[in-house]
Amino acid sequence: MAISSRIQILSFLAGLALASSAVAASQPSHGFVAHYQVTRSGQPLGNATLSLQLGANGTYRYTSEVDGTAGVAALLAASVNEESQFRWNHGGPESTEYHYRMQTAFKHRHRQMTVDWAQGQVSVDEGKGVQQYPARPGMVDHNLLLLAIGWSLQQGKTGALALPVAVRQTVETEHFQISKDGSVSVPAGHFQTQRVDRSDPGKALSAWYAPDQFPLPVKLSQQEGGDIAMQLVDFKRQ
Known part of the structure; x- marks a missing residue:
């Protein structure tokens, strides 16, 4: 896989908070x-592993x-690791820290x-100096995207979803559309599903x-980035 694509699956493993119009989800219990x-x-x-751990307080x-x-991804020994720490506030997740690492045989990013919620400020460091901008309530990092959408769906959210997402230099609002879809078969089994599409221009993503x-x-x-797809193999609660 080309380095320039940054293993485009990162777009899937991204993060978002529930908008104020979304139904508040129950705090995760496992x-x-x-x-x-x-x-x-x-x-x-390649393979992807997504995991959630409950911490203290x-x-x-x-x-x-x-x-x-x-393929090329194996030859380059390409890997990506993202870690989000968040709290549960006002019925949804809010980021407190986010770490991203991309490693290949030739490059590292x-x-x-x-996030300092007491001061309402986000600080981003990519090794070239710290950038700062104002935080927004309910804001999360891109790594939480799939999980926060899932919690919203579990609480019955339908229709449009507008979500505040922390990126490099600002908090942007991302837009999604929820619809009924039908049956989907993946290695983990056969499921009746709801489909979520990002509706921002030029941001084709479906889940x-x-x-x-x-x-x-x-x-x-x-x-x-080349018709990237992910399919669930197994899911285990802890």
Whole structure:
């Protein structure tokens, strides 16, 4: 997989908070580990592991790990690790820290984001100096995207979703549309799903959820970067 694509699955493993119009989700009561197979244009590319751990004092740790195991991704020993720490506030997740690491045989990238909620300020460091900008209530990092959407669906959210997401230099509002879709078959089984599509121009991303069973999608698809897809292999609660 080309380095310039940054293993485009990162777009799937991204983060968002529930908008004020969303139905408030119940605070998570258990952790989990989910495994996915990743393909590009139908060919094996790698594996992804998403996990949630419950911490002390109402804190949570959510990680996304992607390893290239086939094709160019395997030759480059490509891997991506993202870690989010968040709290549960006003019925939804709010980021407190985010760490991103991309590693290949030839290159390494990292990003660290911290949120000072007492001061209402976000600080982002990519090794070239710290950037700061105002935080927004309900804001989360991109790594929490799939999980927060899943919690919203589990609480009966339908229709449009507008979500505040912390990026490099600001908080942007991302837009999604929820619809009924039908049956989907993946390695983990056969599921009746709801489909979520990002509706912002030029941001093609689709995810299929079985919210009565999992807070994460059973399937994802993105055309940008070479027809990347992820399919659920197994999901275990802890």
